[in-house]
Amino acid sequence: MKYFSTNKQSPIADFMEATVKGQAPDRGLYFPEKIPQLSDSFIADLKNKPNSEIAFEVIKPYVGSTIPDEELFSIVSETVNFDFPLVKVSDSVYTLELFHGPTLAFKDVG
Incomplete structure (x- = not known):
């Protein structure tokens, strides 16, 4: 996924750049180009999922291929514990x- 600056004066950034820098060179905030929609089946099954699995599925589209799924799940599981x-x-x-x-x-x- 790509991220743009809310001030719209900086180049588009990928997940890693937006995360590491935190703020765009034009002092705007990085914002995703699109907000992914969670499926109806995912929402309906929330009560049956552990918090780490929910967090992984929610953040995965924002990270894209920057972090391999196995590593991302490990990070999320250690963080949302x-x-x-x-x-x-x-x-x-x-x-x-x-x-x-x-x-x-x-x-x-x-």
Whole structure:
């Protein structure tokens, strides 16, 4: 996948360049050229999948062939190795607790 700068004054970057640099030379943020859509079957089966598998399938299109699948899955499995529970607040309201990671911040999840 390719990434463009939100300021649109920098060359297109690949995953590795966008990740390592973090910010484009024109001081814009790198943004993917497209947002991949998750399949209906994937969404329907979320409750049956471990967090590491969900994270792998979500990030895989953004990484492309930059990191081999086996290595990417290993990285994701080592990184997303904690629970982030969905807690029922009321009959039709749930909250996803994103503060259970190693730094106790939402950024540990996504």
